[in-house]
Structure formats: C-alpha cells, structure tokens
Amino acid sequence: MRDGIVRHIDGLAGEDLPAYVYDLHALREHARAIRAALPERVEVLYAAKANSDPELLSALSEHVDGFEVASGGELRHIRGLFPGTPIAFGGPGKTPRELTQALDTGVERLHIESEQELRLLTTLLGGRTVDILLRVNLPIALGPVALAMGGQPSPFGLDPADLDRCLAIIAADHRIRLRGIHVHLASGLDATAHLSLAGDVLAWARDWAHAHRIELAEINIGGGMGVDYAHPDQKFDWAAFGAGLGRLLARHPGLTLRIEPGRSVTVYCGWYVTEVLDLKRSHGQAFAVLRGGTHHLRTPATKQHNQPFRILPADAWSRAWDRPEAHDEPVTLVGQLCTPKDVLARRVPVGRLRTGDRVAFAMAGAYAWNISHQQFLMHPAPAFHHLDHAPVPAASHP
Numbered sequence: 001m002r003d004g005i006v007r008h009i010d011g012l013a014g015e016d017l018p019a020y021v022y023d024l025h026a027l028r029e030h031a032r033a034i035r036a037a038l039p040e041r042v043e044v045l046y047a048a049k050a051n052s053d054p055e056l057l058s059a060l061s062e063h064v065d066g067f068e069v070a071s072g073g074e075l076r077h078i079r080g081l082f083p084g085t086p087i088a089f090g091g092p093g094k095t096p097r098e099l100t101q102a103l104d105t106g107v108e109r110l111h112i113e114s115e116q117e118l119r120l121l122t123t124l125l126g127g128r129t130v131d132i133l134l135r136v137n138l139p140i141a142l143g144p145v146a147l148a149m150g151g152q153p154s155p156f157g158l159d160p161a162d163l164d165r166c167l168a169i170i171a172a173d174h175r176i177r178l179r180g181i182h183v184h185l186a187s188g189l190d191a192t193a194h195l196s197l198a199g200d201v202l203a204w205a206r207d208w209a210h211a212h213r214i215e216l217a218e219i220n221i222g223g224g225m226g227v228d229y230a231h232p233d234q235k236f237d238w239a240a241f242g243a244g245l246g247r248l249l250a251r252h253p254g255l256t257l258r259i260e261p262g263r264s265v266t267v268y269c270g271w272y273v274t275e276v277l278d279l280k281r282s283h284g285q286a287f288a289v290l291r292g293g294t295h296h297l298r299t300p301a302t303k304q305h306n307q308p309f310r311i312l313p314a315d316a317w318s319r320a321w322d323r324p325e326a327h328d329e330p331v332t333l334v335g336q337l338c339t340p341k342d343v344l345a346r347r348v349p350v351g352r353l354r355t356g357d358r359v360a361f362a363m364a365g366a367y368a369w370n371i372s373h374q375q376f377l378m379h380p381a382p383a384f385h386h387l388d389h390a391p392v393p394a395a396s397h398p
C-alpha cells in the first residue's frame, strides 16, 4: 500500500467507512507493465465482469485493446463509456434481445456458446453481418485450478462434437463470418500452466482448421491468469507468459492471439477499508467485529479464503472504559451481518488489534463489491475513492 493511500485513509472519519479505495496510479502502472510484457500480436481485452467501475475502466482503457462483456448490461455500460473501443460479447444464455443489441451496436466479436445460439443469431441478423468466434470446451486436462469452466462437462462453450453442425450453418449463411476460436477453460492458472494450455489450444485449432479447410485468423485463449490471495506479492509472471506466447506465435504466422483477463488486472488496485467496531472474546477465541462485511466484500465468503489485510492503528481513544484489544493471538475478522458466514478472515495471528483501529483488506479490486449481496440487512453502502496521484519523488540533494 503506497504512503499516499495510507495518508488518505488516515484522513477519513469513522463514519466515512467502510470505503473502497482504488489506486488508479498503481492500476495504470500494472496495466502498462502487462501490455509491455506481451508481443504486439497479442491483444488484451479486459473482462469487465471483474470490476466495471467507470473510473477504473477509464484508467485501464489507455492500456488495453478493448473489453470483453458477458451481458447486455455490460455491453451498454462499455459502449456508453468508450463508444469506439472494440468489444467482444461472450457468455452463456444470451437472450434474443441481447443478441439484437449486439448486432445493433455492432460488437466487434460475438462469442457463440451453442448451436442453438448460432441458429437464433441467423434469425435476428436481417441484412447485417457479424464476426464470430466459436467458443469450444476442449478436452484438455487442466490440473488443479481455482475454478474450472471447461476441460470437463460444463455449460460453457460448444462440445467439440457440435462443431461440424455449426460449420454447416455458417457455410450456408454468408452474413456470418467465422474469425476463429475462443477458449476460456479455467481461472487461477499460473504462467506455465496457461502457456501449456495456449500451446494445446493453438495446436488443436491448427489441426481442426486444416482438416476443415478453414482460415482461422484469430484465437482468444480467455482469461484466468492466477492471483494468490495467500501470497499477494506472488503475481502472475507476465514476462514469462509474454515470452512464451511470442515463441508460440512464431510457429503460427498471421494469427492474432487475444487474451481477456479480469482478476489479474484489477485485483491489486482495490482496498476495502473499515474499522473495528468491537473486539470480543467467545469461548476463548478473539473476534473483531468490523463496520461492513461480506455484503460489501463477498470474495472471502465465495472463495472460502482469508482476505489479506493490513492493520492501520488509530491511536485516539476517548471512551471512559478500557479499550478492548487482542494481543499476539489469532483473531477472526467478521462483519455486521447476522450470519456465521460473514467472515473476512479466520483465526489470523495479529500483533495487536484494538477497537477503533482501521483494517484495510487488500486484493479487493476484482470480484469484490460487484459480486456482493449488497442489500442484505440494509446497511449503508461503502464510499468509493479513486486516487490517481503518482508517488511524490524523494527530494533530490545537491
């Protein structure tokens, strides 16, 4: 956490909390580094589902080639914010209205998830044309991953057995241009695993295109670049990934490769900041009850992990009684909800944590606020702060 962010949090009153604090300067630097690590022939679409906060998207927009959306709502949001920016529209269960919206707004790529979706598209096209990728659920063994969405039975993408029928539909309809293949099989892959997956996908696509005499101009290998909530400093190795993609592309001249990461791009720039309302003991264990909870930051509940956090001590104490505190012991950090599932971090050792101290949860920039059950118990919503200043350079000495 940069000093400027700490100072900003220190300046907030208790009633200003909880708050999401987004470090847009850090986000720009991170996105710039990702772009720099990748070969030119790799296009980056940010998966808006990870976090569609407008200011965060604006900071990102300079460093990505476009956005991936997965609903009519996301499509409207992104088109409204960035009218000329390329959009790929994917995701299962697209309704006729959403497909029409995609055609009306001229999405650059439509990712087709099933034969029925393709058939539906042919009935909606009218005089228009559309560029599509077929999303395929390839039978590739993934090994241990955070979230498998393919490589096994799943509702996502086309079974390879359905591809021939889809090709026949496309061949019979000159309005549909098949540009290539889309594959998003998992979330939580490290660079080595993702490269191996990319190699398998490219090899399969080349053989498949050759066998069917198709020209494949592009392949989208999805998102899913891993982040490690237990070790926030161990980040996805974009340099190794970029170098590996460069080697792969050298074997596939003329091919454009696309990736659509979400979590790995924005997760680090977000902090969910709150304060300890109460610190108590129950049957020998310490619990810190925080202002807010998993209705604002659902990530630890959904992933069943401890959200990493940093304690920002607040020394002022004006109450007439002794300040409750935990000292060199494990503490469970919970929210204000009336459910034992409202746990942000369980039995984590702390040096000292007191009622009134601030707690800043890290890695809250993706799948955090936007996946939370915000109305449960009707507590106030958090505030949102977008900090965009660069660190002040150290004074230079003559």
Ligand SMILES: Cc1ncc(COP(=O)(O)O)c(C=O)c1O
Residues within 6 Å of the ligand: 047, 050, 068, 090, 091, 184, 186, 187, 188, 222, 223, 224, 225, 260, 261, 262, 263, 264
């Ligand atoms: C099709 C597709 N693309 C991209 C993503 C983004 O994945 P991640 O945020 O893990 O990078 C997802 C996430 O579910 C997805 O379903």
